[in-house]
Amino acid sequence: MHPSCQLCHEQPATVHLTNILDGGEKRERHLCDACAEKEGVLPKPVNVMAQLSAFVETSKGSAQQVAGLTCPQCKLSFVEFRNKGVLGCPGDYDAFAKALVPLIERAHQGASHHVGKTPRRLGVARSTDGDLIRLRRELTRAVDDERFEDAAQLRDTIRSLETT
Amino acid sequence: MNVNDIMSKPGCWLGEAGPLSDIVISSRIRLARNVAGYPFLSRATHSQRNDLAKFLRERLEGSRFQSGFTYLDVDELDELSCQVLVERHLVSRQLVEAKGARGVSVSDAQNTVVMVNEEDHLRMHVVGPGMQLDELWTVVNELDDSIESEVDYAFHPRYGYLTACPTNVGSGIRVSVMLHLPALKLTGEIERVLRAAKDMNLAVRGLFGEGTEATGDFFQVSNQVTLGRAEKEIVSEFRSTIVPRIVEYERMARQALLDEKSRALDDRIFRSYGTLRHARTISSEETLLHLSHLRLGVHIGRIKDVPVTVLNELFLETQPAHLQKMHGGGKLTGEQRSAARADLTRQKLGNA
Ligand SMILES: [Zn+2]
Numbered sequence: 001m002h003p004s005c006q007l008c009h010e011q012p013a014t015v016h017l018t019n020i021l022d023g024g025e026k027r028e029r030h031l032c033d034a035c036a037e038k039e040g041v042l043p044k045p046v047n048v049m050a051q052l053s054a055f056v057e058t059s060k061g062s063a064q065q066v067a068g069l070t071c072p073q074c075k076l077s078f079v080e081f082r083n084k085g086v087l088g089c090p091g092d093y094d095a096f097a098k099a100l101v102p103l104i105e106r107a108h109q110g111a112s113h114h115v116g117k118t119p120r121r122l123g124v125a126r127s128t129d130g131d132l133i134r135l136r137r138e139l140t141r142a143v144d145d146e147r148f149e150d151a152a153q154l155r156d157t158i159r160s161l162e163t164t
Numbered sequence: 165m166n167v168n169d170i171m172s173k174p175g176c177w178l179g180e181a182g183p184l185s186d187i188v189i190s191s192r193i194r195l196a197r198n199v200a201g202y203p204f205l206s207r208a209t210h211s212q213r214n215d216l217a218k219f220l221r222e223r224l225e226g227s228r229f230q231s232g233f234t235y236l237d238v239d240e241l242d243e244l245s246c247q248v249l250v251e252r253h254l255v256s257r258q259l260v261e262a263k264g265a266r267g268v269s270v271s272d273a274q275n276t277v278v279m280v281n282e283e284d285h286l287r288m289h290v291v292g293p294g295m296q297l298d299e300l301w302t303v304v305n306e307l308d309d310s311i312e313s314e315v316d317y318a319f320h321p322r323y324g325y326l327t328a329c330p331t332n333v334g335s336g337i338r339v340s341v342m343l344h345l346p347a348l349k350l351t352g353e354i355e356r357v358l359r360a361a362k363d364m365n366l367a368v369r370g371l372f373g374e375g376t377e378a379t380g381d382f383f384q385v386s387n388q389v390t391l392g393r394a395e396k397e398i399v400s401e402f403r404s405t406i407v408p409r410i411v412e413y414e415r416m417a418r419q420a421l422l423d424e425k426s427r428a429l430d431d432r433i434f435r436s437y438g439t440l441r442h443a444r445t446i447s448s449e450e451t452l453l454h455l456s457h458l459r460l461g462v463h464i465g466r467i468k469d470v471p472v473t474v475l476n477e478l479f480l481e482t483q484p485a486h487l488q489k490m491h492g493g494g495k496l497t498g499e500q501r502s503a504a505r506a507d508l509t510r511q512k513l514g515n516a
């Protein structure tokens with residue numbers, strides 16, 4: 001049985017503080033999360049995500065499919081990448097895309113598209129790339145702000161651009 | 165400028181005080197970039213590696229942004245000089261331990277660094293005392309622009325800046341702050357901070373970053389997610405949420421110790437002061453512990469006659485390679501180093 005919070009006497013105590021008094025005597029405080037936060041003794045996590053498993057780790061199912069992948073440019077095999085944890089050349093991101101995307105998403109809280117700075121000279125390469133990057137940025141913002149209708153619309157626009 | 169010149173200056177991140185510097189020792193932002201058309205370093209041939217180093221060195225030295233920079237060819241530096249650069253946090257252990265053509269461009273103020281041929285072709289970072297991530301982002305962003313005007317980066321419309329390790333892909337950014345959290349450590353509350361950091365996908369490391377355990381009172385907190393989040397978003401989360409919360413928590417722990425355990429706290433601080441002023445031989449680990457207590461004593465106003473700059477100098481100069489360099493660069497045994505370290509701390513604190 002958990003002791004209840006010393007302040008509200010209602011919620012179970014989840015925050016345990018030990019203050020050491022003069023002479024080495026310990027004073028313990030037991031608070032619930034809500035009271036601890038009100039007392040200002042708790043740094044509140046911004047978004048609680050499940051702890052990531054180690055980055056280079058066997059992902060189930062696709063193992064056989066990806067075992068044969070080799071980069072045509074640098075000749076690195078996906079298996080070698082798995083063992084070393086570093087890629088051989090920029091081309092690997094496309095060569096290993098299928099196998100790499102789940103790993104990338106796991107390492108980056110589910111994200112698989114870049115948001116943020118782009119090289120200035122890239123703008124000329126493909127005109128829709130810049131739009132996509134901007135739209136994805138807006139999408140991130142919409143989700144953060146919990147504007148889900150906007151987010152859904154943005155997602156549709158992004159999909160239509162991606163397929164062109 | 166050579167390594168001796170670098171050593172003769174205090175170094176930026178331990179120099180003067182910055183915002184929140186009672187708790188935030190330094191801020192740092194690093195960007196990882198690779199050159200298009202070349203393999204990453206693990207697959208680069210000897211000559212590709214040489215070409216990259218030569219090409220990047222020329223671009224860096226020719227760039228307007230880099231006036232007042234010195235390029236050091238790490239392959240030609242002796243081991244002790246390399247160690248000094250690592251102890252000053254100018255280069256990573258990985259750069260020093262790598263083989264083949266590689267180098268580092270260091271600004272005169274030692275606050276801007278570009279490593280060539282580390283894990284990625286380019287790793288640039290800027291560092292400053294205290295909490296000043298917004299300012300650093302502006303500087304590193306401009307530095308990146310100026311290099312980009314000379315170099316084609318490997319960039320992918322979907323994945324962003326391509327890096328040798330996919331954990332850095334996207335923006336290639338690592339935002340980090342070095343925090344001094346002695347009161348959270350003393351009260352045991354640090355565990356809570358570490359858990360919260362983990363939940364927020366932050367990495368917490370020790371004084372020397374990657375691969376070092378957070379054991380002492382100094383903690384380096386940095387982002388791990390580099391894809392799907394804009395650089396400014398990460399910077400702003402550090403500025404508005406992560407750092408203020410940890411700082412506030414440490415301040416409260418300091419206040420709690422002052423309110424409820426002031427004699428025990430003073431005992432710790434003044435014993436550390438006494439040890440550093442009177443020891444005849446001391447290890448670097450013990451020195452770091454006492455310097456931490458002394459720093460706490462200075463910032464809570466218990467010790468008034470020691471300037472923080474002296475503590476910062478001691479942090480730097482009591483490290484093994486620095487001690488050895490100061491003693492003419494000859495090999496010192498562990499015993500000799502401990503004696504030299506104690507002499508140095510006595511002298512610096514005696515004069516303080
Ligand atoms: Zn309560």
Ligand SMILES: [Zn+2]
Pocket residue numbers: 071072073074075076088089090091092095
């Ligand atoms: Zn490849």
